Amino acid sequence: MSKKDTGAIKQTSKAGKIGIYVVLIILAITIIVPIAWVFMASLKENEQFYGSPWTLPNGLHFENFVQAWQEADMGSYMLNSVIVTALGIGLLIIISLPAAYVLARFKFKTSRFWNVLFMAGLFINVNYIVVPIFLMLVDADSFLQSTLGHGFFLNNLFILALIYASTALPFTIYLLSGYFKSLAKDYEEAAYVDGAGYFRTMIQVIFPMAKPSIITIILFNFLSFWNEYIISMTMLTKPTLKTLPVGLMNLMAAQKSAVQYGRMYAGLVLVMLPTLILYMCVQKQLTEGMTVGGLKG
């Protein structure tokens, strides 16, 4: 913010400038206050929720968190969420990296077809197709039921992770191949001359260069897998297998009848805290990474 380059530009008037600050600050407040309020509410006693919402907690009621964690099972839902998110990201990276590389840098008979098909996938939102996916798994399970005696596909954290990874493929491949296309051909030429095969070239030369893009992909998909609840709610019907956001939905529904507000807001904090912490650590990467993407599902 040097003062030198402002010389030629007409400066906004003082009043205009103050107006701009006021609007920006109001907008910032509308974002900060509700979130801060939730943190405060998670420490309140249940009785306090019938009075003014602006009172401070009458003591730090951490028992809300204990209740949410144990009685409302948010602890085991958290574990489920961690498993599904980690598996989903792992699968996605392993599957999408080689595919994006080949689609971006190899010309072969059907390469155009696959490129176009994956691009078309960007327009298919998973929530449009959640019902057919569910029915497909029901069919597969009832077939297994009749031959093996037990189902496999529904109520399976691994399958949920696989669905997450598969439906994230179009966007991920689009992002990665955009990066791979920008690389010079010389990298491969040099590796081939040194006697490296296709696989070694890809894994030892190309992938390490893609590290920034890979980190961007991990960040975006961590947020979308961690926060997802429609597919999770549909594919995991067993109560013990719920993921964190679905558990929170239950707490929200229970809150209407049994009036356990403190516990619900504690659950809310449990769901958003990991994403907030991650954001604080990597906000620069995240807000800069999006310039490559420019769109999201």
Added chain:
Amino acid sequence: MQRTKGRGRFIVTCLAPAVILFLIFMIYPTIDVFRMSMYKWGGYTADKTFVGLQNFQTLFKSDKFYNSFQNTVLLIVLVTIVTFSLALIFAAILTREKIKGQNFFRIIFYIPNILSVVVISAIFSAIYRPEVGLLNSFLNLFRGEEIQWLGSSKVVMYSLVIAMIWQAIGYYMVMYMASMANVSESIYESASLEGAGKIKQFFSLTLPLVWTNIRTTLTFFIISTINMSFLFVKAMTQGNPNGSSHVFLSYMYLEAYTNSSYGYGMAIGSVVFIFSFALAGIINAVTKREEIEF
């Protein structure tokens, strides 16, 4: 070329897993939406009867369907217009003006985008609570009567609009800031030497220069609004009060699951698909401009 032998095998090995999963979990279900829309199908049983377009006939006579259609269009129009104008204006201010704490504002504005829609819905449920909600207790300072933000069928859609704008605005603002930052300072200098004011500069320089970016994001934003509106309705209102706040996909989900009429649900799904593709096509055509570079 002695390399060509391993080349084919390499391509197949790399591509096969992605292609197989993509076909199973995205392409096949998409085709299935359209196929199943022509069956009458109760649920877990195997009786499926082919009924042709009968599901669509029922659909186009259903008031509930038109209500969800109307709600979806209302959300798309309002959320898109407000989000995009505000995001563009704020992005322009934060990149063009010498604002102190620019980074701070950017970090704060982006936060809603990292939260789960369930979390946002829970936050807004607290804000909208009629007796002791954050909003009414604040408004009570000025006026007496309570507004039923989520309880009145007249207001509920606008309450959803506000929550959706709150969620989306920061993301788009940060993105436009990134593309506006690429515009070189000298263009603005010469424009202001020629006497163009800030507002004129915004419309005749900034907007045209980031137009390509606006255009792509607009198409995707509209498609994602169809989806986001479902997430919000599902977590915040469940279609209530009295089913008045249903949107396309929540109505589809309701028919398919709660009423177990999968065929009918998929007929709604087909309409949603066609609607969103048509809309994307129209937006794309309407927003076409000569690309401008300086």
